Amino acid sequence: MSANRGEGAPNGVTRQEIMAVAAAREIRNGEVAFIGTGLPMVAAYLAKATHAPDTVLVFESGIVGAKPKELATGVGDLRLLVGCVKSTGLYYALSLLQGGFIDIGFLGAAEVDQYGNLNSTSIGDYQRPTVRLPGSGGANDIGSLAQRLVIMVPHEPRRLVPRVQYLTTPGFLDGPGARERAGLRGEGPTRVITDLAVLDFDPASKRMRLATVHPGVTVEAVEARTGFALLRAPTIGETPPPSAEEVRLLRERIDPEGIYIGQKA
Amino acid sequence: MADKVRSLQEVVASIPDGANLTFGGFAAYFTPLALVRELIRQGKRELEMTSVAECWVADYLAGAGRIRRVRFSNFMFEGLGRCQNFARGVERGEIEVEDYSHFAITSRLVAAGLGVPFLPIKPMAGTDLMRTRGFEAEKARPFACPFTGEPVLLVPAARPDVAVLHVARADRDGNSQLFGYTAVVEEQARAAQRVIVTTEEVVEDTVIRAQPELTVLPSFLVDAVVEVPFGAHPTGMYRYYDPHFEFMRDYYAASRDPAAFRAHLEEWVLGPADHWAYLRKVGLRRLLALRSDPGLGIARMHARTAT
Numbered sequence: 001m002s003a004n005r006g007e008g009a010p011n012g013v014t015r016q017e018i019m020a021v022a023a024a025r026e027i028r029n030g031e032v033a034f035i036g037t038g039l040p041m042v043a044a045y046l047a048k049a050t051h052a053p054d055t056v057l058v059f060e061s062g063i064v065g066a067k068p069k070e071l072a073t074g075v076g077d078l079r080l081l082v083g084c085v086k087s088t089g090l091y092y093a094l095s096l097l098q099g100g101f102i103d104i105g106f107l108g109a110a111e112v113d114q115y116g117n118l119n120s121t122s123i124g125d126y127q128r129p130t131v132r133l134p135g136s137g138g139a140n141d142i143g144s145l146a147q148r149l150v151i152m153v154p155h156e157p158r159r160l161v162p163r164v165q166y167l168t169t170p171g172f173l174d175g176p177g178a179r180e181r182a183g184l185r186g187e188g189p190t191r192v193i194t195d196l197a198v199l200d201f202d203p204a205s206k207r208m209r210l211a212t213v214h215p216g217v218t219v220e221a222v223e224a225r226t227g228f229a230l231l232r233a234p235t236i237g238e239t240p241p242p243s244a245e246e247v248r249l250l251r252e253r254i255d256p257e258g259i260y261i262g263q264k265a
Numbered sequence: 266m267a268d269k270v271r272s273l274q275e276v277v278a279s280i281p282d283g284a285n286l287t288f289g290g291f292a293a294y295f296t297p298l299a300l301v302r303e304l305i306r307q308g309k310r311e312l313e314m315t316s317v318a319e320c321w322v323a324d325y326l327a328g329a330g331r332i333r334r335v336r337f338s339n340f341m342f343e344g345l346g347r348c349q350n351f352a353r354g355v356e357r358g359e360i361e362v363e364d365y366s367h368f369a370i371t372s373r374l375v376a377a378g379l380g381v382p383f384l385p386i387k388p389m390a391g392t393d394l395m396r397t398r399g400f401e402a403e404k405a406r407p408f409a410c411p412f413t414g415e416p417v418l419l420v421p422a423a424r425p426d427v428a429v430l431h432v433a434r435a436d437r438d439g440n441s442q443l444f445g446y447t448a449v450v451e452e453q454a455r456a457a458q459r460v461i462v463t464t465e466e467v468v469e470d471t472v473i474r475a476q477p478e479l480t481v482l483p484s485f486l487v488d489a490v491v492e493v494p495f496g497a498h499p500t501g502m503y504r505y506y507d508p509h510f511e512f513m514r515d516y517y518a519a520s521r522d523p524a525a526f527r528a529h530l531e532e533w534v535l536g537p538a539d540h541w542a543y544l545r546k547v548g549l550r551r552l553l554a555l556r557s558d559p560g561l562g563i564a565r566m567h568a569r570t571a572t
Binding site for chain 2 (some may be wrong): 087
């Protein structure tokens, strides 16, 4: 993913900023959100600073109701602990997922397939992989149990693949009804947010489809960067661009060092 | 009141080669690395790990070639990247793995602590965490609830031989306290057959009793107590010191190359005779610069410039 501000986006807005803003808008005020490291964290902070101040942020390390003053390096960063409402353990935090208390979760991955299944375990043979990735962690728990899942990945053909090499986290598995048969909770993935577009899932086939393209991006460009045949929503609009206030919050307050949203121009 | 205080050398000597170990710590915090360095110094080998997210332990032991197999859910250095030594060990076929979700592996520990042979859980179903098996004879079984027919997975209890947990303070009997989030410490302690606590400081039991809400382990769960100030370094300890990020970056750079990592081990683990020699080598000035602000519990925000 390019970190250069301005590439392919108008008004000097980075693609990471568009991703963060699109993800923030998925959070409804008052929801309980399970947050991972990186852009999801930026998105969650932005949502709290704008339309969703009452959102409750939960981190798998056991931090509940965080009100972070500065960006954390990860979900275990103790900067998240300062000023939170409950400090507990990992089992408690994850039990909130299985108990049905989590409205929305965010995940990235090395690979995503057309049913929204994710790989964060290995590339190549499982026992003797070409690349050993970090492993599920809470990802499978979030994908299995959160009411809604939002996926955030850079839009590259090697990431949006017909079939993940290892299915770590369930999207819709192999199609309609599969989540229910496996006993999983929640709606499954509702959005895939990339640096080119916002995608959702066809209600009948549960296959990924193009919903909106980011400003300055064509439908063809998105399709060319996707490793499988992408469905198209009945009408494909443009992703609403970040407002001046959203961009200001991201750059001045949430990620002033440009760690996740890209370097300053 | 029993006196369970022991030396680091003594408790590590009691851990046999091939032991199944579970370690405390999460991300860049409260990881019992003083004990891990002593494990490496004493040449312990063929170790098995029952892990949730003890990235620093796994990567140190993998880099020293001391682990044979690992059941776990995630090893990742937040802010740095995937664990290079561990990943290389798996990619070369030197370390066997069995992957779980956080909730699934933790539920196996919870089952052991509850004294039941298994627990029903919801996650992992339908994925390669179920289909693609590693070394585990029994990982999880699909099951229909006998009351409602609802599909669940059954995961068997997991009983590691030894839990090694680093805490903020403990009394001589083993009552142990942690500030901040507790990760999996309580579940690990109840599951393991033996529990070794390493602690920033040994305190009088009146200190424990003055703030009982901080206690994560009552003494009867604890078999040995080892006092190791800065015992989590380079990871941090809430209300004591921050993670030593410069040290971590140097470690991570070295871990990309086996020869460079060998040099790191020689310099920082095998070289220093014991934990005190290690701390002397890190240096008083750097250690003091990591100290927490008493009000925040972490080093002052915007002023994390340990040299």
